Amino acid sequence: xxxxxxxxxxxxxxxxxxxxxxxxxxxxxxxxxxxxxxxxxxxxxxxxxxxxxxxxxxxxxxxxxxxxxxxxxxxxxxxxxxxxxxxxxxxxxxxxxxxxxxxxxxxxxxxxxxxxxxxxxxxxxxxxxxxxxxxxxxxxxxxxxxxxxxxxxxxxxxxxxxxxxxxxxxxxxxxxxxxxxxxxxxxxxxxxxxxxxxxxxxxxxxxxxxxxxxxxxxxxxxxxxxxxxxxxxxxxxxxxxxxxxxxxxxxxxxxxxxxxxxxxxxxxxxxxxxxxxxxxxxxxxxxxxxxxxxxxxxxxxxxxxxxxxxxxxxxxxxxxxxxxxxxxxxxxxxxxxxxxxxxxxxxxxxxxxxxxxxxxxxxxxxxxxxxxxxxxxxxxxxxxxxxxxxxxxxxxxxxxxxxxxxxxxxxxxxxxxxxxxxxxxxxxxxxxxxxxxxxxxxxxxxxxxxxxxxxxxxxxxxxxxxxxxxxxxxxxxxxxxxxxxxxxxxxxxxxxxxxxxxxxxxxxxxxxxxxxxxxxxxxxxxxxxxxxxxxxxxxxxxxxxxxxxxxxxxxxxxxxxxxxxxxxxxxxxxxxxxxxxxxxxxxxxxxxxxxxxxxxxxxxxxxxxxxxxxxxxxxxxxxxxxxxxxxxxxxxxxxxxxxxxxxx
Amino acid sequence: xxxxxxxxxxxxxxxxxxxxxxxxxxxxxxxxxxxxxxxxxxxxxxxxxxxxxxxxxxxxxxxxxxxxxxxxxxxxxxxxxxxxxxxxxxxxxxxxxxxxxxxxxxxxxxxxxxxxxxxxxxxxxxxxxxxxxxxxxxxxxxxxxxxxxxxxxxxxxxxxxxxxxxxxxxxxxxxxxxxxxxxxxxxxxxxxxxxxxxxxx
Numbered sequence: 001x002x003x004x005x006x007x008x009x010x011x012x013x014x015x016x017x018x019x020x021x022x023x024x025x026x027x028x029x030x031x032x033x034x035x036x037x038x039x040x041x042x043x044x045x046x047x048x049x050x051x052x053x054x055x056x057x058x059x060x061x062x063x064x065x066x067x068x069x070x071x072x073x074x075x076x077x078x079x080x081x082x083x084x085x086x087x088x089x090x091x092x093x094x095x096x097x098x099x100x101x102x103x104x105x106x107x108x109x110x111x112x113x114x115x116x117x118x119x120x121x122x123x124x125x126x127x128x129x130x131x132x133x134x135x136x137x138x139x140x141x142x143x144x145x146x147x148x149x150x151x152x153x154x155x156x157x158x159x160x161x162x163x164x165x166x167x168x169x170x171x172x173x174x175x176x177x178x179x180x181x182x183x184x185x186x187x188x189x190x191x192x193x194x195x196x197x198x199x200x201x202x203x204x205x206x207x208x209x210x211x212x213x214x215x216x217x218x219x220x221x222x223x224x225x226x227x228x229x230x231x232x233x234x235x236x237x238x239x240x241x242x243x244x245x246x247x248x249x250x251x252x253x254x255x256x257x258x259x260x261x262x263x264x265x266x267x268x269x270x271x272x273x274x275x276x277x278x279x280x281x282x283x284x285x286x287x288x289x290x291x292x293x294x295x296x297x298x299x300x301x302x303x304x305x306x307x308x309x310x311x312x313x314x315x316x317x318x319x320x321x322x323x324x325x326x327x328x329x330x331x332x333x334x335x336x337x338x339x340x341x342x343x344x345x346x347x348x349x350x351x352x353x354x355x356x357x358x359x360x361x362x363x364x365x366x367x368x369x370x371x372x373x374x375x376x377x378x379x380x381x382x383x384x385x386x387x388x389x390x391x392x393x394x395x396x397x398x399x400x401x402x403x404x405x406x407x408x409x410x411x412x413x414x415x416x417x418x419x420x421x422x423x424x425x426x427x428x429x430x431x432x433x434x435x436x437x438x439x440x441x442x443x444x445x446x447x448x449x450x451x452x453x454x455x456x457x458x459x460x461x462x463x464x465x466x467x468x469x470x471x472x473x474x475x476x477x478x479x480x481x482x483x484x485x486x487x488x489x490x491x492x493x494x495x496x497x498x499x500x501x502x503x504x505x506x507x508x509x510x511x512x513x514x515x516x517x518x519x520x521x522x523x524x525x526x527x528x529x530x531x532x533x534x535x536x537x538x539x540x541x542x543x544x545x546x547x548x549x550x551x552x553x554x555x556x557x558x559x560x561x562x563x564x565x566x567x568x569x570x571x572x573x574x575x576x577x578x579x580x581x582x583x584x585x586x587x588x589x590x591x592x593x594x595x596x597x598x599x600x601x602x603x604x605x606x607x608x609x610x611x612x613x614x615x616x617x618x619x620x621x622x623x624x625x626x627x628x629x630x631x632x633x634x635x636x637x638x639x640x641x642x643x644x645x646x647x648x
Numbered sequence: 649x650x651x652x653x654x655x656x657x658x659x660x661x662x663x664x665x666x667x668x669x670x671x672x673x674x675x676x677x678x679x680x681x682x683x684x685x686x687x688x689x690x691x692x693x694x695x696x697x698x699x700x701x702x703x704x705x706x707x708x709x710x711x712x713x714x715x716x717x718x719x720x721x722x723x724x725x726x727x728x729x730x731x732x733x734x735x736x737x738x739x740x741x742x743x744x745x746x747x748x749x750x751x752x753x754x755x756x757x758x759x760x761x762x763x764x765x766x767x768x769x770x771x772x773x774x775x776x777x778x779x780x781x782x783x784x785x786x787x788x789x790x791x792x793x794x795x796x797x798x799x800x801x802x803x804x805x806x807x808x809x810x811x812x813x814x815x816x817x818x819x820x821x822x823x824x825x826x827x828x829x830x831x832x833x834x835x836x837x838x839x840x841x842x843x844x845x846x847x848x849x
Contacts, residue, residue, distance in 0.1 A: 306652065306754075307649060307651070307652055308649070310650065310652040310655075311649040311650040311652075314650045314655065314721060314725070318721070318724045318725065319724065322724055371748055374752070375751070375752065378752040378753050378754055379753065381753075381754055382753040382754065
C-alpha cells in the first residue's frame with residue numbers, strides 16, 4: 001500500500017506583513033517536533049496559520065463557509081480562491097501590497113521546494129525552485145512567468161505527495177492537516193468525512209474524484225426525472241380536463257356563437273403576434289445591454305490609459321527627489337538590500353528612467369509625443385461616449401415600446417379570459433361537432449406526449465441507476481478497503497483518543513443512503529449527535545482522528561493547530577498536551593499557536609518534548625501588545641518562563 | 649495618480665480667479681470647484697460626471713483631495729507659484745499648458761460649469777458667493793455632523809433637498825437663460841437671503 005508524502009515545512013519567511021508591526025521580515029526555521037507560536041489574543045496567531053496555508057495552497061478558507069455547501073472538492077477549491085485577496089486586504093498596508101509575500105521551504109517526496117507567493121496574487125508564484133538530488137529541475141527559469149511557476153508547482157507537489165489533483169491536496173491541507181479557528185469537524189459532517197474516507201482508505205485518489213463525479217451525475221439525473229415527471233403530470237391534468245369537458249358536452253348542445261369564436265381567434269392571433277414582437281424587443285434590449293457593457297469596458301480602459309499617461313507625463317517635470325516612479329524604484333532597492341538580495345537589476349531601470357524623464361533633450365520630445373497621444377486618447381474617449389449615448393437612447397426607446405406592447409398583450413389576455421369565462425366549455429366549442437376528428441387527434445397528441453415524457457423519465461432513471469450502481473460498487477470497495485485498514489488504523493485512533501478522553505472509544509464505518517461515514521462509539525454508546533460530547537471533547541477527538549489518519553497514511557507530515565486550549569476543560573489540559581507529544585514522537589511535526597497562559601497543555605507538551613523537540617516563538621518579537629496586554633506583561637512573562645523551564 | 653480633470657479645473661479656475669482677483673488661494677479654488685460641480689448637477693449631469701469628490705474640511709468648507717494634490721503637483725512643475733504667503737498665481741508656463749488642455753474634448757464639456765461659477769463674481773461679490781455656498785443644503789447638513797463623509801452622495805437626504813431646490817429654480821426660470829450664470833447667481837442669492845431670514849414668513 002503506497003503512502004502519501006505530505007510536505008514537511010522547514011522554513012517560513014513572511015515579508016512586509018503589516019499586522020506584525022515590529023518587523024518587516026519574519027524568518028522561522030522549523031525543526032522536527034513542535035513549533036509553538038505563543039502570544040496573547042488579537043496579535044495574529046490565527047492569521048499565521050492562514051498565511052502558511054495560503055503559501056502552500058493559494059487559498060484562505062472562507063470562515064463562514066461549510067464544506068457541505070459546496071459538497072465537492074473541485075467546487076470548494078474554485079470557490080475559495082477569491083477570498084484570499086479580501087482576507088489580506090485589511091491586514092497589509094496599501095503601500096506594501098506589491099512587496100508583501102510568504103516564502104516556504106519544504107521537503108516532499110525526496111524533493112526540496114522553495115516557493116514565494118505575493119499575498120495578492122493567489123494564482124502566481126514569484127519564485128519557484130525544486131531540487132532533486134541537489135539539482136534544480138525547473139528548466140529555462142528566466143522564460144517562465146509567475147503563473148507558469150504556479151502551474152509547475154501545482155503539478156510537482158501533487159505528484160510528489162501521490163495525489164491526483166492539486167485540489168485534493170488543498171482539501172487535505174485545509175480540512176485534515178489543519179485544525180483552524182473555524183473548528184470544522186470531520187466527525188458529525190458526513191459530506192466532509194466521506195471525502196476523507198475516499199482519500200485516506202482507498203488510497204487511489206482517482207477513486208475519490210470519480211465518486212464526486214458519480215454523485216453529481218446521480219443528482220443531475222434525479223433532477224431531470226423530477227422535471228419530466230412534473231411535465232407529464234401537467235399534461236395528464238390537461239387531458240383529464242379535456243375528456244371531462246367532452247363528456248359534459250354530450251349533454252350540452254348549446255354552442256358558442258360563431259361571431260364570438262371568430263373574435264376569440266382574432267384575439268389569440270393578435271396575442272401571438274404581440275408576444276412575438278415582445279420577444280424581439282427583449283432580444284434587442286439584451287443586445288443593447290451587451291453593447292453598453294462593451295462600450296463601458298472600452299471607455300474605462302481608454303480612460304485608464306489616458307489617466308496613466310497624463311499622470312506619468314505630468315510627473316516628468318517633477319524634480320528627481322519627488323518623482324513617484326523613482327521613489328518606488330528606490331523602495332524596491334531598499335527591500336532587496338534589507339532582504340539580503342542583490343539590487344543591481346534595478347539600476348538599469350533607474351538609469352533609463354532618469355535618462356528619459358530628467359535629461360532636458362529628451363524631455364521636450366517626450367512632452368510633444370505625450371500631448372499627441374493624450375489628444376488621440378481624448379478623441380477615442382469622446383467617440384466611445386457618443387456611441388454609448390446613442391445605444392443608451394435606443395435602449396430607452398425599446399423599453400418604452402416594450403412597456404406599450406406588454407400593456408396591449410395584457411389587455412388582450414384579459415379579453416380572452418373574459419370570453420372563456422363567459423362561455424362554458426368554450427375550449428371544447430373550438431372543436432365543433434364537425435371537427436370531432438380534430439378533437440380525437442388532439443387527445444391522441446397529448447397522450448403521445450405523455451408517453452414520450454414518461455419514456456424519457458425512464459431513460460433518465462436507468463442512467464441514474466447505472467451511476468448509482470457504480471457509486472455503490474465504489475462504496476463497497478471503500479468499505480472493503482476500510483475493513484482491511486481497520487486492523488492498523490483503529491488501534492492508532494483509539495490510542496490517541498483514549499489517552500485524551502480516558503474512555504473506551506470505538507469507531508465503525510456506516511453506509512447510508514447518500515454515502516458512507518465514520519460513527520463514534522464511546523463506552524459502547526453511539527455519539528452521532530454533536531451535543532452528546534462537550535465542545536472540547538469534540539475538538540480533541542477530531543484532532544485525534546486527524547492524527548490517526550495522517551499516521552495511517554504517511555510517514556511524515558506537518559499538522560497545523562490553532563489555539564486548541566481555548567475551550568478545554570482544565571481536567572483535560574494535561575492529557576491533550578500528552579496526546580500532542582505522543583504524535584510528535586512518532587515522527588510527525590506540529591505547528592501550533594497558543595494563548596500564553598497558565599494552561600497545562602503547553603507545560604505538558606514542553607515537559608514531554610523538551611527543547612530538542614519543541615521551539616517556542618514569542619509573538620512579542622513580531623508585534624506590539626495592546627495597552628491592557630502590556631499591563632499584564634508580568635503575568636505573561638511568568639507563563640513564558642514556566643514553559644521555558646519545562647523545556648529545559 | 650494625478651487626476652487629469654482636477655489639474656484642468658485647477659488651472660482654469662486659477663487663471664479665471666487671478667484675472668478677477670489678481671491671485672487666489674487653495675481655499676478659494678476649492679469653493680469654486682465645488683460650485684462648478686453643483687452646477688453640473690443642476691444641468692442634469694450624473695454624479696459620476698465630475699470625476700473627483702469633495703468632503704467638508706474643519707472649517708465647514710468644501711475640500712477636494714484631488715484639487716489639493718493638483719495644486720501641489722503644479723507648484724512642483726512650476727505651473728503655479730506662491731505669490732504672497734498662501735496666495736497662488738498661474739505662471740506663463742501654466743497658462744500655455746492650460747491652452748493645450750483646453751482643446752481636449754473631455755475638458756471642453758466641463759468649461760461651461762467652470763466658467764459660470766467664475767462669472768458669478770461679476771454679478772455678486774466673492775464674499776457673498778462664499779457665504780451662500782456654506783448655506784447650500786449639503787454643506788449645511790455636513791456642518792451639523794461630526795463624521796466625515798463624501799459631500800456628493802445621492803443617498804443622503806440633503807442631496808434630495810438640493811435637487812428639490814434645483815427643480816424649483818428651473819420651474820421659476822422657465823428655461824429663460826441659455827447659459828448657467830444667471831441660474832447660478834439667482835440660486836446663490838436665494839441661499840444668502842434665506843440665511844438672512846428673508847423667507848421666514
